[in-house]
Ligand SMILES: Nc1ncnc2c1ncn2[C@@H]1O[C@H](COP(=O)(O)OP(=O)(O)O)[C@@H](O)[C@H]1O
């Protein structure tokens with residue numbers, strides 16, 4: 001079917017309906033900007049049915065324009081169209097238009113199977129087993145706080161559909177494929193990807209990987225450990241559910257992945273110029289955070305001097321490809337080992353920046369922040385009735401520091417140098433991450449903003465951290 005005949009399948013007023021639906025999706029990046037219009041930029045068929053035969057599936061790429069006239073964004077929206085939807089598809093409905101019901105295709109087993117077939121048709125490796133037979137496929141969307149949409153297929157494949165598209169190959173696919181190629185057991189095996197075009201450039205639309213069914217999410221494991229500690233009031237080492245040995249193993253895993261990324265994609269030395277550029281990037285991120293949360297000005301002087309110190313560093317460490325947005329939720333624990341996922345980098349950053357060679361300490365800083373997040377997450381639960389400033393905060397801090405230390409020691413056991421020896425850079429990168437999180441939370445989860453905001457106090461002052 002040609003693109004023109006596919007466009008004949010688009011219901012009237014589709015773009016208006018999408019303009020009302022898109023901004024409410026978890027993966028919609030620009031939560032703080034008012035949408036002025038949505039335009040279907042590309043359309044192709046997922047499943048070629050007539051409405052009488054079964055669901056019509058369309059893979060749309062939509063362009064979003066904003067009232068502020070600033071940068072436009074592109075999103076991938078796979079939609080299903082039926083004349084009536086079964087009960088299980090009701091939560092996925094986007095709109096009813098002229099007797100046709102439009103819904104998110106990723107909730108529909110049949111359309112998911114068709115998408116998986118499209119990925120495997122593109123794959124250059126052995127065909128996948130019969131999981132792509134639409135009649136027998138069972139799929140479920142993963143819930144939670146996600147930047148993209150992931151669907152588990154037959155409990156053994158995971159189809160990740162990238163939502164905000166930027167022209168170019170997504171580092172998630174690039175890095176996981178490279179790591180798979182050098183035999184890494186620290187990432188799920190990549191089974192294929194779907195590439196389309198955006199603004200004339202080959203662009204990643206989706207990735208298929210092995211699903212790790214028995215994997216526990218690192219974030220949830222860490223929260224369980226903190227809960228144990230706060231419930232019995234002992235020190236983190238004495239409380240049941242101590243997480244430090246897992247943090248140590250996670251440090252080992254991250255250092256191994258860094259070494260494997262060097263093996264797969266090379267490295268160079270960080271230069272003085274890199275340090276100056278990084279320092280400027282840190283200041284610019286802090287400016288953005290200040291615009292969103294003016295109260296951060298209380299720590300402005302101290303923060304600026306932490307970032308200014310980076311510009312004085314001579315360089316000399318390693319610059320390499322890194323994960324780029326590492327936190328406990330990006331680490332899953334299988335019965336055998338820690339595995340890292342989601343190598344996309346910070347979703348808000350341009351692809352070119354995410355694909356640049358950078359200091360691996362950036363990932364270490366991401367983990368430092370994540371231990372701090374896990375320690376303070378309990379403070380957001382009103383039913384816990386615990387408050388910042390209470391003695392519980394001291395315990396939480398102890399938990400964070402114990403796990404930060406264990407992580408760094410595990411990392412050092414592989415790399416040879418403890419990341420904490422890079423005092424100036426690690427502190428600055430961790431503060432830089434807190435500035436990114438301040439902006440991220442303000443738009444996505446305002447009630448969480450207090451966590452990165454309070455981190456400024458410790459990180460910008462001269463106090464010992466971990
Ligand atoms: N291969 C996998 N096997 C098992 N669970 C996975 C796998 N990949 C991702 N997950 C789960 O899905 C969640 C979201 O995946 P992620 O790649 O981080 O998506 P996003 O880019 O949308 O944040 C993860 O936190 C993890 O719990």
Ligand SMILES: O=P(O)(O)O[C@H]1O[C@H](CO)[C@@H](O[C@H]2O[C@H](CO)[C@@H](O)[C@H](O)[C@H]2O)[C@H](O)[C@H]1O
Nearest residue numbers: 145146147325327328329346347369370373437
């Ligand atoms: O996982 P994503 O690629 O979507 O990353 C974004 O969302 C994360 C939250 O889901 C966010 O991470 C922040 O919150 C985590 C707890 O939910 C915490 O462990 C991290 O340390 C903290 O940065 C991430 O920053 C964002 O890019």
